[in-house]
Amino acid sequence: MSLQSEVDIRDVSVRFGNVQVLEKLNLKIAPSEFIVLLGPSGCGKSTLLNAIAGLLDVSDGQMWIGGRNVTWEEPKDRGIAMVFQSYALYPRMSVKKNMSFGLEVAGTPRAEIEARVAEAAQMLKLTPLLERKPAALSGGQRQRVAIGRALVRKVGVYLFDEPLSNLDAQLRAELRVEIKRLHARLGATMIYVTHDQIEALTLADRIAVMQGGVIQQLAAPKDIYRRPVNRFVASFVGSPAMNFIAGRVEAGLFFHAGDYRIPLAGYAFAGAPAAGAATLGIRPEHVLAGHEAGPDAIAAKVEMVEPMGADTLIWSRLPDGASLSIRHAADAAVREGDTLPVSFPADALSVFDDTPAGARL
């Protein structure tokens, strides 16, 4: 099992009647890469996946998989396999039959089918369940069968359409690890659609954050998290969400909001720093609070404290009224009504301009 294909999406547009879902989208995926398409519902990520699978005709552009132009080929001829959110198992067939049926219809030799099913079953720990019907399986087992049905096709690209969304939190975490292990073992190209940022951050080699049918940022999880290219990416990725403070960038490299100033010395501007209206973003865990805050600290008023076990989330308000969430050590002796000194390290900040898109400065 060492097929790997590259996927090259060239200027692909998808329209439903007058509604333009994807417009001139380009995405090049390297062989054996794990790409996650991340975005809120309606952002076009599932549409893109269905277009790659060939379940949806593109209105424009070309789709290349494994060096072949497959724009107008049937899904079965594209060298892809797909796993669906609702499992989409054939309910009246046994687990074994679910995996083997497609191969049987395609005329694969019986011995070959047996071997592939046995291998996939062993990989997914399905061997004791082979004779069961899907109705007699738990959600996690059903999704493993669906993954098995994709594996036996032995293709270069595996597509996942929100495969874990129907599972409870614990199973989701388990299966997430299993998918990651599977990717390491197969080395196949995988394209994975989700709206769950944890799945995206844990699984992906690169994440494509989508909104409005456009890829906003395509980068490694760490870069997406640390250096979001615009306000949408910054606010969509990360939980609890990034704090935003409205203000102005001043020529002396200060960020001025209300009657306090935040030094920006050490911030890596994308271009030449220009003065003007801007938004400052900082993640809750990057805020320095209490005695860590240093001499130039700003006094934040604590409004609520949420102990979360491993750490504590503090909801506070800055002097100008902007709200600020702070992730703090679990043993912090902070109470509602306290005044907490906070400061913002420049290298952990993100500064966005005040255009509607909010591009990173």
Place this chain on the structure above:
Amino acid sequence: MASPRMSSRASAYSALLPAFIVLAVVYIGSTVWTMWMSLTGSRMLPNNNFVGLRNYEILFSNDRWITSVHNLAFFGVLFVAISLALGFLLAVAIDQKVRSEDSWRSVYLYPYSMSFVVTGLVWQWLLNPTLGIQKLVRDMGFETFTFDWIAHAETVLYCLVIAGVWHAAGLVMAIMLAGLRGVDEDIWKAARVDGLPTWRVYASVVTPMLGASFATAGVLLSTSVVRLYDLSVAMTRGGPGIASEVPAKFVMDHLFERANISLATAAATSMLITVIAVVAPYMYWRTRVAARGRA
């Protein structure tokens, strides 16, 4: 009264009482009375002279009754099988996202809104060699065309089947279409990725999922088979000869025309026993399945 208000239990029972009385008198009472009558020597008027099973001996040596039962079995098998098959195919056809689907659905369902009497009359005209299809085709110039099944004893039952299927196929279509629409869209996508041809998905994946729809349609069709009376009366009056007689018609004729209440009730009781013999194992199986589903 000790309490100004009845207990909720008592008020519930008093509200249900009329329905209980109707059930007891009309259904159970009439059934028991019919069974009792079949054991008496009643002719034009009911009497209580017990004669044992003599009426049943007469009944099962009666050619007309035997023919009626055979006819019903023949009609029933063909009618149910063809209606299910045709209704399913119509549903599949409509499921192909055809344009103006609503109109097609109405067109196919329309025959079901007509009574069997009207259906029978219409088809009697269509199949009548001197009025209907045969005449139409001959008038178009095909002088030797013959389509006179309704006039021959060997083929008249097929005519009943044609009219019955025309009447019921739309209903089956509606039930099947509801079932098809319940199939998860993702299963179709998965099948396409697997490379299954459409007919194969219908045959191997979708049809096995429609078990409940087939059972519902089958039960509805079977009840109309047992009731079969008006179609035979309106199309053929049981003829030619006794070639399209059916049990319900046998019962009605002996009750009201031939003044033989005891033989008619014996025939009715035989029908009831047959239906129970068929339905009871099915009900038993259903409860078993339901119990297993809960376990």
